[in-house]
Amino acid sequence: MAVTTETRPARRLSFGLNRLVLLLVIIYLLLPLGATLAFGLSSPAGILYTFQQIFSDPDFWQTIQLSLVLSLASTLLGVILVAPTAYWVHLRLPKARPLMDFLTLIPFAMPAVILSLGLVEVYGTPNNLLNVLSFGLVPVLSNDPFNIVDTPQLLVCAYVIISLPFVYRPIENSLRAINTSTLTEAAYSLGSGWWRTFLTVIVPNIWPGVISAALLTFSTAMGEFTIASLFGLYTFPIYLDVTGQNDAHKAASLSVLSFILTLLCVLAIIFLVRRGPGRAGKEGDIEIAASK
Amino acid sequence: MDISGTVDTEVTNTAIEDEEAGAKPRRLFRINWGYMLSSWLGLVPFLLFCLLFELLPAVVVIQGSLTDNNTGDFTLDNYQHLLSQSNNLNAFQISVSISLVTALIGTVVGFMAAYGVYSLRSGWLRNFLVGFSSITANFAGVPLAFAFIATLGATGFITVAIQNWFHVNIYEDLHFSLYGFWGLVIVYVYFQLPLMVLIMLPALNALRPEWREAATNLGASGFIYWRRIALPILLPSLIAAAMLLFANAFGAYATAYALAQGNINIVPILIGYATAGNVQVDTGLGNALAVGMIVVLLAAVSLYVTLVRRASVWTGK
Numbered sequence: 001m002a003v004t005t006e007t008r009p010a011r012r013l014s015f016g017l018n019r020l021v022l023l024l025v026i027i028y029l030l031l032p033l034g035a036t037l038a039f040g041l042s043s044p045a046g047i048l049y050t051f052q053q054i055f056s057d058p059d060f061w062q063t064i065q066l067s068l069v070l071s072l073a074s075t076l077l078g079v080i081l082v083a084p085t086a087y088w089v090h091l092r093l094p095k096a097r098p099l100m101d102f103l104t105l106i107p108f109a110m111p112a113v114i115l116s117l118g119l120v121e122v123y124g125t126p127n128n129l130l131n132v133l134s135f136g137l138v139p140v141l142s143n144d145p146f147n148i149v150d151t152p153q154l155l156v157c158a159y160v161i162i163s164l165p166f167v168y169r170p171i172e173n174s175l176r177a178i179n180t181s182t183l184t185e186a187a188y189s190l191g192s193g194w195w196r197t198f199l200t201v202i203v204p205n206i207w208p209g210v211i212s213a214a215l216l217t218f219s220t221a222m223g224e225f226t227i228a229s230l231f232g233l234y235t236f237p238i239y240l241d242v243t244g245q246n247d248a249h250k251a252a253s254l255s256v257l258s259f260i261l262t263l264l265c266v267l268a269i270i271f272l273v274r275r276g277p278g279r280a281g282k283e284g285d286i287e288i289a290a291s292k
Numbered sequence: 293m294d295i296s297g298t299v300d301t302e303v304t305n306t307a308i309e310d311e312e313a314g315a316k317p318r319r320l321f322r323i324n325w326g327y328m329l330s331s332w333l334g335l336v337p338f339l340l341f342c343l344l345f346e347l348l349p350a351v352v353v354i355q356g357s358l359t360d361n362n363t364g365d366f367t368l369d370n371y372q373h374l375l376s377q378s379n380n381l382n383a384f385q386i387s388v389s390i391s392l393v394t395a396l397i398g399t400v401v402g403f404m405a406a407y408g409v410y411s412l413r414s415g416w417l418r419n420f421l422v423g424f425s426s427i428t429a430n431f432a433g434v435p436l437a438f439a440f441i442a443t444l445g446a447t448g449f450i451t452v453a454i455q456n457w458f459h460v461n462i463y464e465d466l467h468f469s470l471y472g473f474w475g476l477v478i479v480y481v482y483f484q485l486p487l488m489v490l491i492m493l494p495a496l497n498a499l500r501p502e503w504r505e506a507a508t509n510l511g512a513s514g515f516i517y518w519r520r521i522a523l524p525i526l527l528p529s530l531i532a533a534a535m536l537l538f539a540n541a542f543g544a545y546a547t548a549y550a551l552a553q554g555n556i557n558i559v560p561i562l563i564g565y566a567t568a569g570n571v572q573v574d575t576g577l578g579n580a581l582a583v584g585m586i587v588v589l590l591a592a593v594s595l596y597v598t599l600v601r602r603a604s605v606w607t608g609k
Contacts (some may be wrong), residue, residue, distance in 0.1 A: 017404065018404050018405075018407045018408040018411060019408050019411075021401060021404040021405050021408060022404070022405045022408030022409060022421075023408075025401060025402075025405040025408075025485055025489075026421075026424075028481075028482075028485070029424070029428050029482065029485065029486065031443065031450070032436075032439045032440055032442075032443040032444075032482065033439065035439075035442055035443035035448065035449035035450055036438070036439040036442040036443060036449075038449050039442035039443070039448070039449045040442070042449075081337065081338055081341060082338070085334075085335060085337070085338040088331075088334045088335065089335065092331040092334065093331045093332065093334075093335065096332075096335060103339075103342045103346065105593060105597070106346055106347075106350070107346075108536075108539050108589070108593050108596075109539070109586055109589040109590050109592075109593045110346075110349075110350060110586060110589070111542070111543025111544075111545065111560065111585070111589070112543070112545060113543065113545045113560045113563050113564055113567070113582075114349075114350075114353060114543075114563060114582045114585060114586065115346075115349055116567055117349075117353060117563055117566060117567040117578060117579070117582055118348070118349020118350060118352050118353045118582075119345065119349050120567055121349070121352045121353070121356055121575070121579075122348050122349050122352050127352065127355075129351075129355060130348055130351070130352060133343075133348060133351065134343065134344060134348060137340075137344060138344070138348070141344070157341070157344075157345045158345060160341070160345070161342075161345050161346045164346075219430055223430070223432070223433050223434075223435075224433075224546075225433050225434050225545075225546035225549070225550070226545045226546050226549075226560075226564075229546075229549070229564075230564060230567045230568055232568075237433060237434050237546070240434045240435065240438070241434045241549075241550050244434070244438050244550075245553065248441065248442065248445070248447070251438040251441065251442065252438060252439070252442040254435070254438065255435040255436075255438040255439045255442070258431075258434075258435035259427075259431055259435060259439075262427055262430045262431050263427055265430070266423060266426045266427045266430060267423075269426070270423055270426075
């Protein structure tokens with residue numbers, strides 16, 4: 001009895017404290033959103049006029065189109081590059097797993113700003129050491145027929161790199177959650193080849209991981225500012241920055257718009273992951289993009 | 293592909309002959325070698341991509357930090373410049389302190405909030421809060437900076453509200469600035485807190501209710517349960533999460549840039565100047581700054597990897 005009388009108040013206190021902190025955190029997270037919305041609404045010209053102004057700006061549509069194309073390209077390239085490789089490593093080369101972990105963790109140690117500095121230097125200035133290290137590919141890629149310096153193509157490659165951790169992890173987790181080798185052996189014994197097994201057996205089973213990876217890459221690329229700004233390419237976040245600097249009310253309206261875009265992306269992740277076949281991934285798969 | 297096929301059959305043929313001669317170990321070695329080679333070939337596209345767009349940029353930054361801008365000779369001058377200009381050291385100090393402070397606030401407050409979410413009874417509210425955390429953790433960069441300018445800027449909604457209600461101007465009377473150290477901390481914490489909630493929820497879900505019941509049966513109070521059982525189990529994930537938050541804040545460029553258009557003295561902004569060819573920072577110095585940043589982050593990431601490995605002993609993954 002003595003024990004219960006001691007624990008009960010302590011437990012209630014700690015629960016109360018946690019709930020209180022949670023409430024304060026929610027208020028803290030909602031406050032800027034609410035204030036931004038109110039600030040946008042309180043625009044002297046009226047919110048409708050502001051949005052009308054934004055939507056009639058050709059730059060808005062042009063940049064959003066460029067960002068959409070870039071994000072789609074990065075998503076496709078990222079998934080096509082990583083998913084078969086992760087499956088291959090899982091099946092044929094488990095030894096290479098630490099290498100994959102290492103390569104997909106590097107973006108944490110090399111933020112976007114350093115990556116863009118490095119990319120500008122790799123493809124911008126001739127360097128003998130790099131020519132040798134890249135098996136002669138750098139000079140090919142930085143000279144005319146295939147020149148990728150400061151082009152959207154290089155930006156797509158950079159986006160694939162910065163989203164590697166968010167692409168590899170969910171796919172690898174899904175591969176671990178299913179019986180990858182048993183499924184593969186069954187498919188092989190029924191006469192299916194490697195690609196057919198991958199596309200018709202493995203992919204449907206790791207679908208939640210693939211969708212989660214794809215949408216995280218997409219939302220990272222949509223919101224990415226650093227590399228685009230340092231490469232001098234006019235994407236949607238740059239437009240946001242340039243327009244917002246001149247007009248605080250417009251900036252608030254654009255922030256609201258951008259929040260709605262993020263909201264749609266996250267809702268799409270949640271719905272597609274829940275609805276998809278397999279359901280291997282759970283809460284842990286919904287992670288964050290690297291658009292800081 | 294045909295060539296490798298014939299090589300493979302040849303290897304098998306000789307291996308069979310060898311087996312007849314009684315040389316078993318040699319056969320195993322040879323066949324595994326061919327299999328290994330073709331296995332690694334499947335990895336080539338990915339490795340090549342990583343080499344071209346991930347590893348070479350790192351190599352060139354390190355190489356650039358050790359070469360002279362004009363002559364191309366080996367030199368340590370760039371690091372000497374970095375260390376001799378108080379501006380650079382100051383930037384490192386501010387960057388590290390902002391990252392430490394926001395990681396600490398994020399870890400402590402975020403953990404309590406995550407526990408609050410974990411202990412919620414209703415499932416839909418939990419799911420709703422997880423979704424809300426994903427959205428706010430993704431809401432970073434330029435839009436976040438603008439949202440805070442609209443909220444706490446000089447004419448922001450809350451700044452004006454406080455002035456109307458309490459007749460206190462937080463900029464003039466309290467010397468607060470959104471573009472200073474604490475302003476940046478407030479903005480960074482916005483994406484750190486929900487990130488922490490998202491990282492900690494799976495770890496909290498791994499805590500089994502049986503452990504708490506067993507501890508209570510043996511007479512442990514709530515405090516003792518936390519100190520002796522829950523915290524030691526969660527500690528590796530907590531420290532790992534703190535490292536991740538640190539790295540997250542340390543590399544943040546867009547938020548700070550959009551907030552003050554580059555007028556905040558933190559390391560990513562200085563590196564951005566070097567990349568965009570600003571006269572204030574030369575390339576060599578930019579590379580040296582980048583290497584300094586990589587060193588700090590590598591320390592954090594390697595600690596993260598070690599601790600995650602230790603944490604996985606407990607969660608049994």
